[in-house]
Amino acid sequence: xxxxxxxxxxxxxxxxxxxxxxxxxxxxxxxxxxxxxxxxxxxxxxxxxxxxxxxxxxxxxxxxxxxxxxxxxxxxxxxxxxxxxxxxxxxxxxxxxxxxxxxxxxxxxxxxxxxxxxxxxxxxxxxxxxxxxxxxx
Numbered sequence: 001x002x003x004x005x006x007x008x009x010x011x012x013x014x015x016x017x018x019x020x021x022x023x024x025x026x027x028x029x030x031x032x033x034x035x036x037x038x039x040x041x042x043x044x045x046x047x048x049x050x051x052x053x054x055x056x057x058x059x060x061x062x063x064x065x066x067x068x069x070x071x072x073x074x075x076x077x078x079x080x081x082x083x084x085x086x087x088x089x090x091x092x093x094x095x096x097x098x099x100x101x102x103x104x105x106x107x108x109x110x111x112x113x114x115x116x117x118x119x120x121x122x123x124x125x126x127x128x129x130x131x132x133x134x135x136x137x
Contacts, residue, residue, distance in 0.1 A: 025056040026098050031123045033104030044083040048090060051079050055092070055099045072120045091120045100127060
């Protein structure tokens, strides 16, 4: 059992634990956001699922699929998913035992808005606090 299970995270996607998931795959921990159709097209949703599965299996993704987001924090990145008429971003962090999703949003500007960066920082920090507190008890 991973430390994420011990926290009782109950918003992990059911498909995260599909029969295709291997014992050594990292679970997805969803702090916020979801990937579904609509608003994403079916093709964009499938692409997001494939990229997330690759992350779960330990693959380090690079541009154009993903890029580091050091402004958010260490081990933080954004998935870049092109859709029919827009681009989606999935902000995530690679932990030793999970892929932690901090936000999913439709990209509307060239640069990531400062409030989104701050929000992701805060969510990851709160998540770390919950894990630390749980480990102490």
